[in-house]
Amino acid sequence: MPKVTIENLSAIAAEAQEKHAAYKSILLVCAGTGCVSSGSLSFRDVLQKEIDNRELSSELKVVATGCNGFCAHGPICVVQPEGIFYQHLKARHVPELIEQHFVQGKPVEHLMYRAAKGERAIPLEKDIQFFAKQQTIALRNRGRLDPEDIADAIRRGAYQGLQKVLAEGIKAEALIDLILRSGIRGRGGGGFPTGIKWQTCRQASLERKETAYVVCNGDEGDPGAFMDRSIVEADPHAVIEGMILGALAVGAQEGLVYIRKEYPLALQRLYKAIDQAREWGLLGDDLMGSGMKFDIQVHQGAGAFVCGESTALMASMEGRAGEPRAKYVHTVEYGFRNAPTVLNNVETWASIPPIVSKGAEWFAAIGVGDVSQSPWGGSSGTKVFSLVGNVCNTGLVEVPMGISLREIVYDIGGGIPNGRKLKAIQSGGPSGGCLPESQLDLAVDFDTLQEAGSMMGSGGLIVMDDRTCMVDVARYFISFLMDESCGKCTPCREGLVAVHEVLTRITEGKGRREDLDLLEDLGAAMKEGSLCGLGQSAVNPVLSTLRYFREEYEAHINDGRCPAGACKALIRYTIDTETCNGCGACVKPCPTAAITGKLKQVHIIDQEACIQCGTCLDACNFDAVRVE
């Protein structure tokens, strides 16, 4: 294998591009975790076999890529260079696809995306609305390269930022200044300016003559969030290059990636990428022949939400229990092994190389606010979100900062399925907040979301429709956090139990009028009194729903009624005698056999046996099931 040097990187990239361009078509099969679970690997195998059998392998190249992003439509295959997008692929589609598209030259329409049933097929990926409004920086290579082949990454521009810094002899101070001017703020949740972090770390390192560490936070514990995992799966070299640049800036020689064991595919690809980078001279004792020394080791976390918190993460990496400590002394000064430590999350690291190669001004121009004086002046660049819940186009999206929630949900996300209405958007993970429909036009940036009572967090966006009870949702998140609290400090450990207790009694119709004050009291003590960010923000789902959906709480307490029809203790299912035509579709799905009735006669639900699971509601094709 070649040793990559400052001089030969472009030649290596060109050579890879030449090989790439020699194929008539490149078939990019998504092998992100989502598509893999819906069978993309077996599709890929059959596809490759078919190509081999037809002796087309010199013309067609199959590449298993990282996450394409449009997860709801997987397994996905994008055919380059045209960019034709195929979805919901099964092994049985292979012969037809090869014959029609690649032999006869007629792309297969019925495997293409349609905005809705009966609408015309959209052949090109770029024309699909889901992709049209996105702008990719961190996800620049998603679905575009083979994450297990470093040459393919170099072809797509990997390590050009590093090459630029080394070739032009850019000094650490200048590099930090560049990051500062780009205005980039931490993508992991807090939104702390990355440049300031690096600067503080470098200063501490110089003052104390102690070598700094750079650490990548890939713990990503939020339910429903998969931004970081997807980046590592799709483009591990982006993270590696980002960390090398960070190391250059702060003078680190060792980098660590903390990533949860529950991400096996990401781990496998990261290990492979690190090995390849070492073999190619991009990690180790003499990076690109420059004499720089830097290497990365991976630390597998056991999957605790709190280990995403910087001090707990470092405790875990040091072999201690993953519990946070007070951050009155910051980890950037006294972090891993008490040395100055820069901790950035996966997405931030992956965003660094393009900033370096394309310039701070390019990045600063994207997004909102004015970061020319200070990164605190706005939110520059893009942000990756995992868009999930009651939305048509679930998947991974990267949008410029400042885009409205409405654009994300309706333009990119395709709106709410089954003709239902949007009720709320939860942003920022379990300790984020729930925003109502009225806040849909809010600009998505660090400061606006914070003001509205939510937060950017690491980028989870959960869309909820009108059948979601906000009290129940708050209770769900509190229950998650209660399990994930490390239990070290009183307000988080006991406060979550208390809040959970109060929410439970409200959802059971046993709430008291004073409970809302009590929740606010508990919330304030947790926010002000908790040791770490987990406890301080844990109560956000409650406080934000109290702020925007207070009447729903009041309905539970005052009227013993769940307006969304979700709280089991407060609802009963009945069958409308007028509407029921006795089709019997509800009988079989009922898990407790609570529904009886003869065919073509009105059915009845036995209220004693009913467990309010709602299966009958979904099963009935005639809207005869009522929720009271």
Added chain:
Amino acid sequence: MIEVSFEDKKIEVEPGTTLVDAAKAAGVYITTLCHNEQLEPYGACRICSVEIAEGERRRVVTACNYPVHKPVTVFTKSERTLRTRRVILEMMLARWPKVKVIQNMAKLAGVEEPRFAHPDRNESENACILCGLCVRICKEGLWHNVLAFEGRGPTRKVTQPFGEISPECTGCSACADICPTGAITMVDDPNHPADPARIRKAGQVVTREMILLDHQQALMRIVGTAHLVEIMNDYDLLPVNNYKFGDHPDAEKISSPHFRKKYFTQGVPDACYLGCNMACTKAVEGFELKTGPDQGKFVVVDGPEYETLGGSSNMGIFDPEWVIEMNYYCDTYGIDTISYATAMAFVMECYEAGVLNQERTGGLELPFGAADAAIEVLHQMAEGEGFGLTVGLGIRRMKKLFAEKYDADAAFLQDIGMEAKGLEYSEYVTKESLAQQGGYGIALKGAQHDEAWLIFMDMVNKQIPSFEDKAEALHYFPMWRTWFGLNGLCKLPWNDVEPEDNGEVDEPAKVPKHVDGYCNLVAGMTGKEVKPADLILQSERVYNFQRIFNLKMGFGKREHDVIPYRSAGPVTEEEYQSRAERYDGQLKEEQGLDPAAMSLAEKVAATRQWREDRYQKLLDAVYKRRGWTADGIPTLATAKRLGLDQMEGLTELLAAHGVKE
């Protein structure tokens, strides 16, 4: 200094001071629960939350661990402060309604009934409230790590590994002592002491001092007795070249800071016995041996302790790795490092004085500092071959051998052969402490300092100026130290770490508070109340018994309490001159002589006469204080007072030595 303002008070503190310490200094009360002065701030209970303002920024922080780095205003009574504390206490009260400390704090904060029912409500008065004090004292204070938290969130609890009582737990009870709710109970001691609680309480006092004071005093837990090297060197007490001198410019190389930095590999409690709260044993790990049968092996070496290091300087060797090697082989061979080192120092001086030569040492060159040859002798001693056979005889027999075989000057050998009653001296220079000369010379088993170590009292602090004072010290301290031997206890926790206020008591050298602690141990164990004087009496009885035993075996008289002159004064002119100013001064002040008018030989002789005479006067005073005859034999009255007169044959034995009453 940085200004910290409270509602009605102001104070200036050093940067990095915590708010709790600043408040304490200002006389402002801030409620704490999981905070303890013995431990690192933890910030878990959050009861000490206070609102602060630094410039424009106002926020709530925990006072226990918030370090002051810029001027800050603390609002201990603001609504935000009070609400945070109130709600936290409400949470705790909901879970542990009967725990006194929580009830009290809740009452102070104005919490009566919690507004919600806690699913894990615990009605016990002694419930664990998860403050972590026990876990931390075990880890940070004792370094034992026997306790830890298990589970997370609401399932968090304190436990020992695998939920069982850990075999590593020494039962030191520090956790039970620090627990604010009484949640920790001790399983009874298998020795069935009369009052286990009293014993534990006495132990907890020591534990607390170890945690709080040791790092300000002797660093016993960090470097052990090795810390004495630098102190002895500073006070002219570190033996160099067979006790000729008391310091050396190279002593730094074998001092404890050097060992701590480069060799000691410890952050764990390594102790002679598992339960020790001092745990001063230290080790060097991964040491590659350069000589002997284990050459090339990587080994763990226990030590070196002070005496081993002092022995090395006594041989004129200042190579830390050589000391470690010697330490290892002495341990492995079962040879005492003190006897080996002192005997070798004697051999080296004999070599330099021409008593020995290469022919007589089997080809070895053995001047002071001959490290390679010295370790070779050690191997030979163990193998029972070569010159090792000679050194292995010990100093007393070597003196005789060299005089007979090599026609050496017996008087000179007696002066420089550092042994008493056949036992080699331990590693302290005693020339300027008459009391310590007595400590070595009168000691029943020979020249060992564990009967009395009076150098600082005598020479540095000048607390025992007269012969009577010295005699009193040579009564009390040998008896007191003997008491440790009687009880199988170690002496180090008695006075190597002292109470904070020890300097203010009447007799600080006795460390009276600790003596009281030992009384509590005895009473707790036996159920019998004892006073300090009772302990001394216990020792006196044994000590006199031993003296009589020695007498019976031919070793218990004045003639046996002789010391080599090297331990009392300068034997050679070289030695005299090395401290000429001191000796000249003494000639003038103590003896009224004019050193300027005397030759060097005259000065050496006059000094010697005065010093030897003082030693005899000391013996007179000590024997008198102990109730012994002028010949150093316990009188019959003394034996009777101590209940020893019932011993069969005692009267006859004493009578045979001329003692009738």
